[in-house]
Amino acid sequence: MNTPKELKYAKTHEWIREEDGLYVLGITDFAQDALGSLVFVNLPEVDDEFEAGDAFCDVESVKAVSDVMTPITGRVVEINEELLDAPELLNEDPYGAWIAKFEGEIEEELMDADEYEEFCENESEE
Amino acid sequence: MELIFEKSRPGRSHAYLPACDVPAYAFAKEYLREEAPALPEVSENDLARHYSALERRAFGVNNGFYPLGSCTMKYNPKVNEVTAALPGFTDVHPLQDADTVEGCLEVLDLTKKYLCEITGMDAMTLQPAAGAHGEFTGMMLIKRYHELRGEGEKRVKVIVPDSSHGTNPATGTMNGLQVVSIPSAADGSVDLDALRAAVGEDTAGLMLTNPNTLGIFDKNITEITKIIHEAGGLCYYDGANLNAVMGVVRPGDMGFDCIHLNLHKTFSTPHGGGGPGAGAVGCKEFLANYLPVDCSSAICEIPAESVGKVRSFQGNFLVVVRALTYLLSLGKEGVPASAKTAVLNANYLKALLADTYEMANPGLCMHEFVMTMEKEHKECGVSALDIAKGLLDEGMHAPTIYFPLIVHEALMAEPTETESPETIEAAAETFKKVYRAAMADPEAAHQWPVKAAISRPDEVTAARKPVLRWVKEEA
Numbered sequence: 001m002n003t004p005k006e007l008k009y010a011k012t013h014e015w016i017r018e019e020d021g022l023y024v025l026g027i028t029d030f031a032q033d034a035l036g037s038l039v040f041v042n043l044p045e046v047d048d049e050f051e052a053g054d055a056f057c058d059v060e061s062v063k064a065v066s067d068v069m070t071p072i073t074g075r076v077v078e079i080n081e082e083l084l085d086a087p088e089l090l091n092e093d094p095y096g097a098w099i100a101k102f103e104g105e106i107e108e109e110l111m112d113a114d115e116y117e118e119f120c121e122n123e124s125e126e
Numbered sequence: 127m128e129l130i131f132e133k134s135r136p137g138r139s140h141a142y143l144p145a146c147d148v149p150a151y152a153f154a155k156e157y158l159r160e161e162a163p164a165l166p167e168v169s170e171n172d173l174a175r176h177y178s179a180l181e182r183r184a185f186g187v188n189n190g191f192y193p194l195g196s197c198t199m200k201y202n203p204k205v206n207e208v209t210a211a212l213p214g215f216t217d218v219h220p221l222q223d224a225d226t227v228e229g230c231l232e233v234l235d236l237t238k239k240y241l242c243e244i245t246g247m248d249a250m251t252l253q254p255a256a257g258a259h260g261e262f263t264g265m266m267l268i269k270r271y272h273e274l275r276g277e278g279e280k281r282v283k284v285i286v287p288d289s290s291h292g293t294n295p296a297t298g299t300m301n302g303l304q305v306v307s308i309p310s311a312a313d314g315s316v317d318l319d320a321l322r323a324a325v326g327e328d329t330a331g332l333m334l335t336n337p338n339t340l341g342i343f344d345k346n347i348t349e350i351t352k353i354i355h356e357a358g359g360l361c362y363y364d365g366a367n368l369n370a371v372m373g374v375v376r377p378g379d380m381g382f383d384c385i386h387l388n389l390h391k392t393f394s395t396p397h398g399g400g401g402p403g404a405g406a407v408g409c410k411e412f413l414a415n416y417l418p419v420d421c422s423s424a425i426c427e428i429p430a431e432s433v434g435k436v437r438s439f440q441g442n443f444l445v446v447v448r449a450l451t452y453l454l455s456l457g458k459e460g461v462p463a464s465a466k467t468a469v470l471n472a473n474y475l476k477a478l479l480a481d482t483y484e485m486a487n488p489g490l491c492m493h494e495f496v497m498t499m500e501k502e503h504k505e506c507g508v509s510a511l512d513i514a515k516g517l518l519d520e521g522m523h524a525p526t527i528y529f530p531l532i533v534h535e536a537l538m539a540e541p542t543e544t545e546s547p548e549t550i551e552a553a554a555e556t557f558k559k560v561y562r563a564a565m566a567d568p569e570a571a572h573q574w575p576v577k578a579a580i581s582r583p584d585e586v587t588a589a590r591k592p593v594l595r596w597v598k599e600e601a
Contacts, residue, residue: 039589062585063528065292088590 001120002029004095009116010108012069015095023072023102027059030120032094036061038087044100048076052107057099059090074104127183130166130176131596139167164598183579185523186398191545191553193475195494195526195538196291196339198369198391199398200468205455206394206448215447220439234420234440237406237450244461245365245385246378247408251417253441257366260386260405261297261333263418266433267384267409268331268360269301270416274431281330281359287316289340289530291366294333303330310532314340314487316350325357335364336380337371339530339538341472341491351381360384360413368392369542370469370493373462384409393449404445467543468493471550475541478554482561486533494540496533503535508564508571510535515574515582516560522553 007015013031017024032038040060050056055067056076078101083089089097111119168176186192192199209215218227238250254260265284272281284298285306295305308324311317316334332354337343344350351361363382369392377385389404390397397403409417415431420440428434440446456464469492476485476495486496502508514524514537525539541550564571575581 037586039586060589062589064531 003113003117005113008110008112010071010110014068016110022077024098025070025100025102026098027068027090027094029094032091035059035066036063038090041083041087043079043084044076046076046079068099070102071106071108071110072102072104073107074102077101077103127179129596130168133168133172133176134166136167138169140170190521191549192523193525193539193541194523195540196366198540198542200394200542201544202394202396203452203455206451209451210444210447215444233447233450237446240453241387241406242408244372245408246376247385248411249414249417250406250408252404252406252446253418253437254405254407255437255442256403257386257388257405258293260407261293261364262300263407263436264362264384264386265297265301267413267416268362270433271360271413272330281328283328284330285324285332287334289314289338289532290333290335291364294364314338314342315344315346318346318349321350321353325353329357329359331360331362333362333364335367337367337492340487340496341494342487343492347380367493370465372465374465384413389445389449394452395445395448402442402445404442464543471541471543471545475539475550475554479557482558494538497537498533499535507568510537512564512571512574513537513560516564516571518575519577520556520560522556
């Protein structure tokens, strides 16, 4: 499992990176592996507002549709439209294929890479 | 195999239409197409063989055991087809005067009356063409109720348990409502504390399937509907699993305000090939005025309170004829007897399989049950998909797999009441044989099926780059 050290992680398997005062969000390697090959991504729109804990995007595999949650209360500033035509990028390069950039406040306790790896290990043993 | 379009040769079609014996009518030029449509041209013999070949490659409930969970693939009695083919039902037009189709209208009224009696509802529409269409219509009634009370702006959330059918959240969203998913308790029932925490002044309603997708009748059902009602919301019953309880317990008595039924599941009309289905929607008296209006004339006056029309005329009428035939064949004693046999058959199959397959929930089930291959998948890579594909090689339809989502590596089986003990015993042996073979040679299991017409389709490419239309190659 690939877990870059410089990122922060949410319990619902999203990674978060700070960039020019914004928060960039995507799904983790663990998440894309558990979901399987993704075939469709439903993105939010720019200016959509969310509260921490809301689903802001959904991703569809051949098995199921799953929500992607945000730990941020705030507004979507930019979306990665490339994913609409190429959902497989989320599988191939989960940390390159960002989903959306938010402005706002993180209102959830996030994990660092080591904590997240341990969290995933516990989760797969359940 | 070749498509019918690929078999086509110019000029080879057979002509059955007689010469025109009425004056020709000249359409205005803007309505005329410039080229003839590219229809297949084949001889009658080739056409008959083509469809026979397609039939041999398909698998239906007439071919063998079909335990597709949550789909109620029961046998469809042939008498349904006899009545549905009666000229009095087939040679009619929806715009005929009502006094010339009184028999058809009686079929509709009688079906509504019986379905109301079975569900504990006061009014019913037969317009919706399928289950999801019925759900959509039912939630429109609930939304309308809040709107007309001046609470439409406030009550915007619909609560859906995480064991629900995927169509439930889709229905809520398509009705412009926000979907709130709540987790299930350890035994698969609704978590009452989570439900209490989720309701409030913004609750429009709850959508619930009972028995649920784990085949469990929720023991707290009246408490659940009470919690919603006390919060000012309404309760919607997804009738997908009514086969387990029809004639035994009524959703109306459980506290539900609105319901849809899949006539094509519970009431034995053919389904699985894309229709036509029928998703009857029933409701309590206080919602009756919001129901879609049935129109027997081209111009229809829609009352101000109604949600309008959801389909032309009376819905899929001949499906309703089949459902009524089924109800009249079974009668008042037969309906609950059918439900009880469906539950008995599911429990029999479950008991036979319990020494081999791990059950998601131990103990008694209703009409269906869920097995899990989670442990096997982790330990030796054998998945629910492998088992499902192995069953195809054995001449059996696979159970539903990877659903409900709350069970990993799920196999969900629903034998229905129309299978004999011998069939269920043979099916159990097949399930066990496939399990043993998969565990003995997991690599081989990943290649199954080897006898089916199509092996493992590339589901990912099919979803990412679907080819939905045949296009003729230019010569």
